[in-house]
Amino acid sequence: MVEYDESIYNLIPKEQYVAQKPKRYRSQFPPNLAPTASTFGLKTTSKPQCSNLSGKFNLEGGAHSHQAAGGTMGAAKGTLRADQTNFKKKGTGNPVLIQKKEVARQTRPGDKKQAVPLRGDKPIHGLVSDKNFIVANAVENILAAPKLPARQEQDMLKKKTYGRIPKYVTKIKAEIEDEYNLVREMQIEE
Secondary structure, X not given: OOXXXXXXXXXXXXXXXXXXXXXXXXXXXXXXXXXXXXXXXOOOOOOOOOEOOOOOOOOOOHHHHOOOOOOOOOOOOOOOOOXXXXXXXXXXXXXXXXXXXXXXOOOOOOOOOOOOXXXXXXXXXXXXXXXXXXXXXXXXXXXXXXXXXXXXXOXXXXXXOOOOOOHHHHHHHHHHHHHHHHHHHHHHHO
């Protein structure tokens, strides 16, 4: 039966069902008790990893049930504000400098470096050498030891073992032949 259709039954007043509201739930456990095996608020306690493992209501050992101030909902309003009476005053932040002392100079072993030229010093120009570089180069090459000939490639065709089969190749061929004979004998026996 559709509710909005015209019907004689629609003229009969209907009883309204009002659900009874249940009694408000109130926990039997204390509200400030940490849950069983809780890890909340353990930064400032001596508990190693978790608290209230046994699920007891009245916990013994004062420091174990400690809750940090503002550990759940943060610090109270206005507590993080800067102190209005303690501020930096003129001249209090300047460091006190120690008087300059004369440092004993340590001497380096060996010769000192050459001093940097002064501003008024003029560079030396026009130095001329009497050396004849062409003659000096020719004399140096004449007196030098002769160069050794470069290593020539060895002619493989003139080696003693040219054209001979190496020993390792004959050994491997013999092993293959032995294995082949062994397999053939096993097939014959079957």
